[in-house]
Amino acid sequence: MALAVVLLSIWVLLISPAHSLTCTSQRLTNNKKPYDSCLDLPTLSSYLHYTYNATNSSLSIAFVSTPASPDGWVAWAINPTAKGMAGSQALIALKSSGSLVVKTYNISSYSTLTESKLSFQTWDLKAESGANGTTVIYGKLKVPEKAETLNQVWQVGAQVANGHPMKHEFKPANLQAKGPLNLVKKPGSLTPASAPTPGTPGSPGVPSPDRGGQSMIRANVVGLFMGLVLFLVTVSAL
Ligand SMILES: *[C@@H]1O[C@H](CO)[C@@H](O)[C@H](O)[C@H]1NC(C)=O
Ligand SMILES: *[C@@H]1O[C@H](CO)[C@@H](O)[C@H](O)[C@H]1NC(C)=O
Numbered sequence: 001m002a003l004a005v006v007l008l009s010i011w012v013l014l015i016s017p018a019h020s021l022t023c024t025s026q027r028l029t030n031n032k033k034p035y036d037s038c039l040d041l042p043t044l045s046s047y048l049h050y051t052y053n054a055t056n057s058s059l060s061i062a063f064v065s066t067p068a069s070p071d072g073w074v075a076w077a078i079n080p081t082a083k084g085m086a087g088s089q090a091l092i093a094l095k096s097s098g099s100l101v102v103k104t105y106n107i108s109s110y111s112t113l114t115e116s117k118l119s120f121q122t123w124d125l126k127a128e129s130g131a132n133g134t135t136v137i138y139g140k141l142k143v144p145e146k147a148e149t150l151n152q153v154w155q156v157g158a159q160v161a162n163g164h165p166m167k168h169e170f171k172p173a174n175l176q177a178k179g180p181l182n183l184v185k186k187p188g189s190l191t192p193a194s195a196p197t198p199g200t201p202g203s204p205g206v207p208s209p210d211r212g213g214q215s216m217i218r219a220n221v222v223g224l225f226m227g228l229v230l231f232l233v234t235v236s237a238l
């Protein structure tokens with residue numbers, strides 16, 4: 001019995017590193033120049049690789065996510081006016097007439113999404129099928145001068161009709177797919193994330209401003225520590 005517990009705790013120790021696969025280990029096929037930073041977004045197994053150039057207020061991104069079905073869509077957006085979906089200026093990757101494309105949508109409200117130019121300049125938009133069934137959206141966009149934090153929103157959906165994305169699910173992971181994107185705080189600084197979005201129950205879906213990999217590594221160290229405590233408690237009980 002005690003042996004079984006010891007084996008179980010060793011097994012827990014062994015499997016925990018499997019959860020540490022993060023954006024830092026992702027290889028993007030299209031990046032001639034690696035991005036400066038990446039974020040493991042807190043929901044929907046999504047990742048943002050980005051480089052912010054303050055000199056000309058431009059942001060170069062690669063957003064990695066997995067459509068809710070093979071014929072679905074993935075989206076990444078900046079919301080210049082609010083924190084949620086309404087008002088978002090979205091890049092949506094979907095199959096249109098058989099090819100994977102990026103379309104831009106003005107999501108003025110929860111029910112109205114219009115394919116249109118965005119409220120900011122975008123260029124070099126491209127979508128690709130990535131590893132493991134992922135879709136990658138590449139793009140560059142102009143951000144407000146001296147912007148420090150942007151509101152980002154991301155989403156995945158299962159269906160596309162006539163070249164347009166259909167409604168996504170309304171599970172907690174979908175509803176919490178939003179958070180700040182800090183442009184100035186250098187990844188790797190260990191300052192806590194900004195306050196959670198008020199009024200959002202449960203996890204606020206705020207991505208860590210740290211380099212994503214680091215926050216995951218810290219989480220794993222905690223896991224390792226808990227595992228060791230469990231192990232020691234078990235051993236002393238023998
Ligand atoms: C795809 O999955 C494999 C195995 O889980 C992993 O090693 C690899 O990093 C993943 N690739 C990407 C781009 O996430
Ligand atoms: C940022 O943009 C400026 C102006 O276009 C350019 O000269 C500079 O090389 C860019 N910096 C990086 C790191 O790409």
Ligand SMILES: *[C@@H]1O[C@H](CO)[C@@H](O)[C@H](O)[C@H]1NC(C)=O
Binds near residue numbers: 142
């Ligand atoms: C800003 O600089 C980036 C990186 O050098 C470049 O890719 C982009 O075209 C520039 N954007 C503008 C609007 O000049």
Ligand SMILES: *[C@@H]1O[C@H](CO)[C@@H](O)[C@H](O)[C@H]1NC(C)=O
Binds near residue numbers: 107
């Ligand atoms: C987005 O739609 C709203 C509502 O129709 C409109 O007021 C706004 O100007 C649009 N934005 C862009 C960039 O087209």
